[in-house]
Each structure stands twice: as C-alpha cells, then as structure tokens.
Amino acid sequence: MKPHVICHMISSIDGRIVVKHWPDPASMRGEYERTADTFDADAWMCGRITMEDFAAEGSVSKPAPASPLPRTDFVARKDAESYAIALDAHGKLNWESGAIDDDHLVAVLTESVSDAHLAHLRERGVSYVFGGKQDIDFARVLEKLGDTFGIKTVLLEGGGGINGSFLAAGLIDEVSLLIHPTADGLPGTPTLFDRPQGSTGAGAALELTHVERRDSGIVWLRYRVRR
Structure with missing residues (x-):
C-alpha cells in the first residue's frame, strides 16, 4: 500500500527554498518543525543534497567486503516509531549510525552502488531499499516503504528536484506550504x-x-492534489 505523501516545505514569497541567507532563521525553523509535528507522520524524506546536513562529515573508511553483496533490500530495523528516508541513488552519503535523532535511517539506492558502500550501511545499522538499476522508481520505493516498514504517512521535504519528480509522477497527495515573509530573488x-x-x-x-x-x-x- 502506497503511503500518503505530504510535501511539507517553507519558501520565500517567490517560491525559493534555500533558506540559509534569509532573516530570522530561528523562528522560521521553529514554525516549520511545529507545523510538521501536527501531521504525526511515520517518516520524513529528503534528497541527497538536503540530507548532507545529517550525514557524516569528512571521509569514512569503507573497505570492500570479502564477497559481493546481493542487490536485495536490507532491513536493520522495522519496528521504529518513525523513519528518516534518504534518497541517495548512487551511495554518496556516509553515516555515523543508523538513526537521525530518534528516527531510524533508511537509504534509498540504485543497484549501481558499490559493495563497499552497502557494507558500510550494514555496519552502521542503516536499512536500505533499492529503487531500480540506475534510476529510482519513486512509486516502487513508496510501496516498499509501506510494505516493509509499515509506513502510512510520509513528509516529503525536498529539495526542488525531488519534489518535482514526485509531482510529475503523480505521487504527492497534499502540499503543506509555509510562506516566509522574504522576497529572495x-x-x-x-x-x-x-x-x-x-x-x-x-x-x-x-x-x-x-x-x-x-x-x-x-x-x-x-x-489537496486533484486527481
């Protein structure tokens, strides 16, 4: 069963979403998180660039395993109260652990990732699912998240390319938009x-x-997105 997808974002009045140079960042973050909490979602999902803020800094040693690892989904934990979903098609993000705060981490990959990266995720306790051979099939990924982890509601939190791909595929059910009183330009x-x-x-x-x-x-x- 496909989870219900709510695209939850904050933007300037001209629709831009890079917030680091906007005024009053503390109140902005507070309102964003307070609003997100009202949905009581099972998971939140971001693309690779957004997830870089949560990933390990610097280089991480990733020795290749003794034998090739199968390109099958790996579940480190399926009983978490909430999940953080990292869309990382080519395995560029490294991790310190299998959690972001209290949310269990699930990486979404393609089969092009290296065995060393898969071994790194397993060693850190990060679950992962495959979305395709070279590109991610987002509909397939949503079904896996629902079937494997029991996720019913996902907050999709960008960036713009990920949001646009989900929108083009008809996978967004609702849009929650906080408009910040900033003209970015x-x-x-x-x-x-x-x-x-x-x-x-x-x-x-x-x-x-x-x-x-x-x-x-x-x-x-x-x-609400009209069908």
Whole structure:
C-alpha cells in the first residue's frame, strides 16, 4: 500500500527554498518543525543534497567486503516509531549510525552502488531499499516503504528536484506550504518544484484546503492534489 505523501516545505514569497541567507532563521525553523509535528507522520524524506546536513562529515573508511553483496533490500530495523528516508541513488552519503535523532535511517539506492558502500550501511545499522538499476522508481520505493516498514504517512521535504519528480509522477497527495515573509530573488536557486529536464504539459492542479497566519508573518497554506 502506497503511503500518503505530504510535501511539507517553507519558501520565500517567490517560491525559493534555500533558506540559509534569509532573516530570522530561528523562528522560521521553529514554525516549520511545529507545523510538521501536527501531521504525526511515520517518516520524513529528503534528497541527497538536503540530507548532507545529517550525514557524516569528512571521509569514512569503507573497505570492500570479502564477497559481493546481493542487490536485495536490507532491513536493520522495522519496528521504529518513525523513519528518516534518504534518497541517495548512487551511495554518496556516509553515516555515523543508523538513526537521525530518534528516527531510524533508511537509504534509498540504485543497484549501481558499490559493495563497499552497502557494507558500510550494514555496519552502521542503516536499512536500505533499492529503487531500480540506475534510476529510482519513486512509486516502487513508496510501496516498499509501506510494505516493509509499515509506513502510512510520509513528509516529503525536498529539495526542488525531488519534489518535482514526485509531482510529475503523480505521487504527492497534499502540499503543506509555509510562506516566509522574504522576497529572495536570488537567481538560479531551487524552487519548490523543479520538474525533470524535458518535462512538458500542464502542472498539477491543487485545491486549497486551509489558510492560517502563523507567528513572524508566516502564512500556512494546505492544498489537496486533484486527481
């Protein structure tokens, strides 16, 4: 069963999502996390670039195992109360442990990753699932997360390329958007949804379901994705 996917993001009024140069970062982070908690989700999911903030710093020794490892899913733990899902197609992220805070870590990989990286994940207690040979099939991954870990609700938290790919594949059910009172205007920075190169056709139609003013001039908008 596919989990319910809520794309939960914060953006400037012009739709940009790189927040490090925005004013008032403490209140922004507080409102973002407080709002995320209202969903009581089983898991949160981010792409590789976003997940770099949580990964191990510097180089990590990853000796190759004595024999090749099978390209089958590995479950280090399936009874966690919550999960952190790292979309890391080519195995570029290294980890200190199998948890981010209290959330069990699940890496989403392709079969192109090295045996040494798989051994590293196993040694650290990180679960992993395969999404395809060279590219990730996001629909397949969601089904695995539901079937294997019992995940029912996922907060999809970017970046823009991941959000855009999920949107283009029709896998997002709701959008939760906090609009920060910042006019960014920085050219070339990611936006909420950056569809894959070569995408054509109309964007997704949304239905507004909630509007709320939050602290520090932030506005919370919720949408249902129309099918």
